[in-house]
Amino acid sequence: MPVTIRDVAEAAGVSIATVSRVLNNIDHPVSVETRQRILACAESLGYRPNVAARSLRTDRSATVGIIADDIIGPFATKIIRGIQDRLRQAGYLCVIISADWDPNAEREAIHDLVSRSIDGIIFSETWHHTAVDLLDLASKPYVFVHRQFAAPGEYSTIPDERYGAHLAMNHLIGLGHRRIGYINGPEHYYASALRLAGYREELESAGIVFDPALVARGDWGLESGYIAMQYLLKAQPRLTALFAGNDLMAAGAIYALQDAGLRVPEDVAVVGYDDREISRTFRPRLTTVTLPCYEMGQAAAQMLLDRMEGKAEVAAEVQVRGCLLVRESCGAPRESTTGCEDGAGEKRQSRR
Amino acid sequence: MPVTIRDVAEAAGVSIATVSRVLNNIDHPVSVETRQRILACAESLGYRPNVAARSLRTDRSATVGIIADDIIGPFATKIIRGIQDRLRQAGYLCVIISADWDPNAEREAIHDLVSRSIDGIIFSETWHHTAVDLLDLASKPYVFVHRQFAAPGEYSTIPDERYGAHLAMNHLIGLGHRRIGYINGPEHYYASALRLAGYREELESAGIVFDPALVARGDWGLESGYIAMQYLLKAQPRLTALFAGNDLMAAGAIYALQDAGLRVPEDVAVVGYDDREISRTFRPRLTTVTLPCYEMGQAAAQMLLDRMEGKAEVAAEVQVRGCLLVRESCGAPRESTTGCEDGAGEKRQSRR
DNA sequence: TTGAAAGCGCTAACAA
DNA sequence: TTGTTAGCGCTTTCAA
Numbered sequence: 001m002p003v004t005i006r007d008v009a010e011a012a013g014v015s016i017a018t019v020s021r022v023l024n025n026i027d028h029p030v031s032v033e034t035r036q037r038i039l040a041c042a043e044s045l046g047y048r049p050n051v052a053a054r055s056l057r058t059d060r061s062a063t064v065g066i067i068a069d070d071i072i073g074p075f076a077t078k079i080i081r082g083i084q085d086r087l088r089q090a091g092y093l094c095v096i097i098s099a100d101w102d103p104n105a106e107r108e109a110i111h112d113l114v115s116r117s118i119d120g121i122i123f124s125e126t127w128h129h130t131a132v133d134l135l136d137l138a139s140k141p142y143v144f145v146h147r148q149f150a151a152p153g154e155y156s157t158i159p160d161e162r163y164g165a166h167l168a169m170n171h172l173i174g175l176g177h178r179r180i181g182y183i184n185g186p187e188h189y190y191a192s193a194l195r196l197a198g199y200r201e202e203l204e205s206a207g208i209v210f211d212p213a214l215v216a217r218g219d220w221g222l223e224s225g226y227i228a229m230q231y232l233l234k235a236q237p238r239l240t241a242l243f244a245g246n247d248l249m250a251a252g253a254i255y256a257l258q259d260a261g262l263r264v265p266e267d268v269a270v271v272g273y274d275d276r277e278i279s280r281t282f283r284p285r286l287t288t289v290t291l292p293c294y295e296m297g298q299a300a301a302q303m304l305l306d307r308m309e310g311k312a313e314v315a316a317e318v319q320v321r322g323c324l325l326v327r328e329s330c331g332a333p334r335e336s337t338t339g340c341e342d343g344a345g346e347k348r349q350s351r352r
Numbered sequence: 353m354p355v356t357i358r359d360v361a362e363a364a365g366v367s368i369a370t371v372s373r374v375l376n377n378i379d380h381p382v383s384v385e386t387r388q389r390i391l392a393c394a395e396s397l398g399y400r401p402n403v404a405a406r407s408l409r410t411d412r413s414a415t416v417g418i419i420a421d422d423i424i425g426p427f428a429t430k431i432i433r434g435i436q437d438r439l440r441q442a443g444y445l446c447v448i449i450s451a452d453w454d455p456n457a458e459r460e461a462i463h464d465l466v467s468r469s470i471d472g473i474i475f476s477e478t479w480h481h482t483a484v485d486l487l488d489l490a491s492k493p494y495v496f497v498h499r500q501f502a503a504p505g506e507y508s509t510i511p512d513e514r515y516g517a518h519l520a521m522n523h524l525i526g527l528g529h530r531r532i533g534y535i536n537g538p539e540h541y542y543a544s545a546l547r548l549a550g551y552r553e554e555l556e557s558a559g560i561v562f563d564p565a566l567v568a569r570g571d572w573g574l575e576s577g578y579i580a581m582q583y584l585l586k587a588q589p590r591l592t593a594l595f596a597g598n599d600l601m602a603a604g605a606i607y608a609l610q611d612a613g614l615r616v617p618e619d620v621a622v623v624g625y626d627d628r629e630i631s632r633t634f635r636p637r638l639t640t641v642t643l644p645c646y647e648m649g650q651a652a653a654q655m656l657l658d659r660m661e662g663k664a665e666v667a668a669e670v671q672v673r674g675c676l677l678v679r680e681s682c683g684a685p686r687e688s689t690t691g692c693e694d695g696a697g698e699k700r701q702s703r704r
Numbered sequence: 705t706t707g708a709a710a711g712c713g714c715t716a717a718c719a720a
Numbered sequence: 721t722t723g724t725t726a727g728c729g730c731t732t733t734c735a736a
Contacts, residue, residue: 002466002490004713015723020715029721048467052407053713056728061404063447063468072433077424084423084450093464095415095447098436112445114354115400116415138354222633251633281574281603281630356729367707372731381705405729408712 003047011041023049055117064304065113066096067106068124074276075293079124079145082297090305092119099126107131114138120304123147124297141307145300146293148190153317155307157300160319161191164289165198167324168243168271171287173206175332177241177269181214183228183253185245195245195273214239218249225252233260240268241330247272247279247288254282254329265331275325284328292320355399363393375401407469416656417465418448419458420476426628427645431476431497434649442657444471451478459483466490472656475499476649493659497652498645500542505669507659509652512671513543516641517550519676520595520623523639525558527684529593529621533566535580535605537597547597547625566591570601577604585612592620593682599624599631599640606634606681617683627677636680644674 005023009016014034021028022038041047055061064087068076084094095113099106110131113121121135121142127149135142144156172180182199185192200210213235218224225244229252232239242257244250250272254264264270264284272279272288279286299318306314326332357375361368366386373380374390393399407413416439420428436446447470449461462483465473473487473494479501487494496508524532534551537544552562565587570576577596581604584591594609596602602624606616616622616636624631624640631638651670658666678684 006713016714017716017724018722021722024715026716031721034721048463050408050713051468052404052413053728054715055404056402056408056713056730057715059728061468071436072429077429081424081450084448088449093447093449093468095445096436097440097445098433111400116403116413116445248633255635277629278633281600283607357731358729368730369707369709369732370705373706376731378731383705386705402729405712406731408714408729409731411712 003045008042008045008047011045012038059117060119061117062091063093063095063118065118065121066094066124067099067109067121067126069099069101069126071096071098075291076125078293079297082294083122083301086298086301101127103128110134120308122300122304141304143300143304145296149188155303155316157296157303157318157320159291159296160321161194162198164322165195166202168289169199169202171324172241172269172271175269178208179239180241180243181232181239183225183244183249184215184217186219199243220246220248222248222252225249226256229253229256242268242270244272246274247276247286250286251278251282265329269331270329287327287330288325290322290325292322296320355397360394360397360399363397364390411469412471413469414443415445415447415470417470417473418446418476419451419461419473419478421451421453421478423448423450427643428477430645431649434646435474435653438650438653453479455480462486472660474652474656493656495652495656497648501540507655509648509655509670509672511643511648512673513546514550516674517547518554520641521551521554523676524593524595524621524623527621530560531591532593532595533584533591535577535596535601536567536569538571551595572598572600574600574604577601578608581605581608594620594622596624598626599628599638602638603630603634617681621683622681639679639682640677642674642677644672648672
């Protein structure tokens with residue numbers, strides 16, 4: 001049988017109210033010796049407050065919910081880890097639910113969470129957010145992280161995609177390249193538009209005129225990168241560098257380049273995006289821009305924490321910057337990473 | 353303000369006891385009309401039972417805890433997904449905690465979970481399990497999934513590693529290979545010993561004598577596969593096939609082979625293990641044995657469900673089999689997968 | 705077949 | 721500075 005607040009009170013020879021006051025650090029006068037005694041008793045008895053009982057009284061549970069369309073993706077896991085680490089620090093546990101792109105599942109998830117008196121919800125990489133009315137109704141705070149479609153909206157944490165594209169392009173231009181191709185992602189993705197914008201801006205500020213023939217579109221998949229590269233090669237055979245919308249397409253593009261008898265990075269320099277596993281295992285190893293998933297998770301958790309505390313000045317939108325990891329595919333000498341503290345993108349890799 | 357059982361009782365003109373009986377399907381006589389009326393009222397009011405209140409009474413919460421040393425790894429995520437899907441089906445939600453290989457964190461996690469009245473715990477890929485005494489104390493059931501070190505022990509779900517090795521080797525031998533190298537994983541891993549055993553057994557049953565010079569050791573990393581392959585090439589230059597302990601080492605080995613002027617699969621056929629992302633993006637695409645993570649997760653969830661229901665005949669250990677995915681690196685014609693239903697290993701891949 | 709009421713462990717308002 | 725007590729929403733025993 002677990003130890004209750006009553007047991008502690010008895011052991012310390014005081015009332016349960018006093019115990020509660022001490023253990024919760026309530027601003028209420030308690031004599032020093034009593035406090036000491038209670039703390040000692042609680043400690044030695046191994047007292048742990050019953051969260052259910054507390055929730056019943058306070059409608060708070062030191063638990064937050066994470067709803068993700070898929071918890072298995074390469075970004076989602078890192079985001080979730082970032083959220084958890086920050087939240088645990090603040091004493092919260094996380095309940096994670098995958099909604100599988102199903103609005104009904106999402107509504108159900110919210111109900112399940114609310115009926116557990118969770119204190120807030122983080123939506124991670126969710127497509128829709130039709131169900132937040134339920135939360136407004138229950139007056140639970142919520143926050144979004146890495147919404148990939150349409151505008152991120154209020155209380156969002158997203159990557160600074162434009163900045164990432166600047167990093168990649170600036171590097172390539174600095175290496176002396178002028179004819180730089182770009183393989184964009186699918187149209188409806190938020191990242192596609194912004195990375196393209198970054199590509200154009202950086203070109204412009206270097207005084208290079210934008211050439212539409214240098215831009216192709218893929219679907220984030222490796223195969224699509226291959227096809228896009230073939231198209232680019234036909235349209236503009238004289239390009240000397242490529243910025244790919246993500247690492248997978250970069251890999252596909254390199255295969256196409258190799259099949260066309262071109263060497264990477266000697267003939268064409270390539271920079272990818274995302275710092276996926278493939279960028280480390282590929283030959284040549286891919287120079288890439290990191291997607292700061294872990295950091296976004298942390299930032300989202302912080303934002304939720306702020307909202308839960310009722311802070312007035314919660315920023316509506318936080319942008320997190322990745323950094324450039326210079327490896328082999330761009331032909332540059334190994335140099336220090338650009339854009340954030342040393343090697344941040346190399347952290348948090350899994351074992352095995 | 354949320355709807356309580358009292359609201360429903362009032363609306364239906366009955367006592368809260370009756371409502372509780374109907375809504376929980378308790379075996380207690382209730383007239384058909386009353387039942388109907390209560391159900392209708394609950395529905396139309398949108399009643400959701402307060403889980404905290406229920407937990408307080410029953411010490412159950414329809415929530416289970418998952419403790420993993422790292423939730424970010426390639427296997428962990430899929431295992432967790434399998435657990436969740438099975439458990440949600442049974443009406444449970446999951447709280448996930450990463451313990452980071454820290455025994456203290458693990459103990460803390462258990463406390464946090466127990467104080468939330470969780471109904472059971474699944475340990476996913478945890479190294480140690482020193483803290484289960486706490487659970488025995490609280491009389492909460494628990495279960496292990498994919499313990500990678502030492503013996504799996506009671507209530508474990510693990511992959512059938514030996515069977516997987518048989519699949520790989522049988523395929524290679526069937527292709528006519530006799531001199532087959534093997535790159536093993538690190539010594540203390542459970543999988544290393546069993547895959548090696550499977551390698552030897554299959555050799556033996558084909559009447560091929562085991563040659564120690566054909567076995568090298570890596571650390572699961574790509575680089576180590578490269579080095580191991582160089583060693584193998586020196587020790588036994590005439591091998592025609594390689595079975596690598598995992599996909600990463602297979603990739604490294606292929607790089608070494610290529611650097612030595614050998615072609616894969618023409619000169620040397622290669623089979624990997626795990627069906628990691630790299631096996632699909634590599635050139636040539638890797639033939640590999642799947643690690644049935646999702647299925648292990650499901651099996652573990654089922655095992656916990658059984659224990660929570662107090663079933664007597666819960667199996668002490670469940671082994672789950674993967675299957676062989678024939679792709680390009682082994683030089684075989686594309687054939688149907690062996691060992692499990694069609695394409696199981698191709699399911700559950702993430703988007704983007 | 706239904707209802708009244710106790711009480712799970714805790715917080716917080718009120719009293720002393 | 722400390723204690724008493726109501727009550728959060730629910731399940732379950734006992735009585736009707």
